[in-house]
Amino acid sequence: MKIWSPIIPSEGKIPRKYVMRAAGGENLSPPLKWEGVPAEAKSLVLVCVDTHPIARNWMHWIVTNLPPSITELPEGASGKAMPSGATELTNSYGFKGYGGPQPPPGTGPHPYHFILYALDVERVELPERPSLAEVERYLSGHVIAKASFIGYYER
Template sequence: MQISSPAFSDKGKIPVKYVMPGAGGKNISPPLKWESIPEGTLSLVLVCVDIHPVARNWIHWVIINIPPTVKEFKEGASMKEISPPAKELINSFGFKGWGGPQPPPGTGDHPYVFKLFALKVSEIKLTEKPSYKDLLRALKPHVLAEAEYTGYFGR
């Protein structure tokens, strides 16, 4: 299973338009595509997490219950084109949908890891604002495969 973005390369720099206004951007969710979903997948979960030590697993985006027939999210899809049964949860900023990078100045480039999980269940139940640890714990017994793609941003 692979995940990618036509907007930036794996381990590349995330373009400014995808970051929060406080960091100079427009907070537009980036385009993402995935392929080679394993047979038996009943749903997908997408999470974007900043794993930098300063950020302590800050969640930027969580989408659960994505049907396996969905193969991509277009640029700006967050809170516009993502429809049930897929559900966007509350990020670490405190609102639903995509919350772009906004690392503290002077902390270097932060890694924003987009993780895609293929699950053997059609629905996962989580609180509206799960911690990264709670999310991983809830997914673990159901994961068939996972893939990741990392973008960097610093200021």
């Protein structure tokens, strides 16, 4: 399984329009594509997490119950054009949906991991505002495949 963004090079810089407004962006969720979802997958979970030591696994986006037939999310899908059945949970900022990068100035490049999990269950119930550890604990034993890529942003 593979996940990528047509506008964020792997290990490259996240364009400014995908960062939070307070950091000079438009807070649009970036376009994402994936392929190679196992045939036996019954649902997908997508997360975006900043693993920089200062951010301590800050959750920027958590989407559960994505249909396995979906192979992409268009730019700005969060809150507007999510697939039927998909659920956006509350991010570390405290609101539902995508919350783009807003790293503290002067802390260097922050890595934003976009992770896609293929699951053997149709629905997964996570806490409303899960940590990365909670996501991984709740998905434990149900992950068939996992893919990720990293984009960076700094101020």
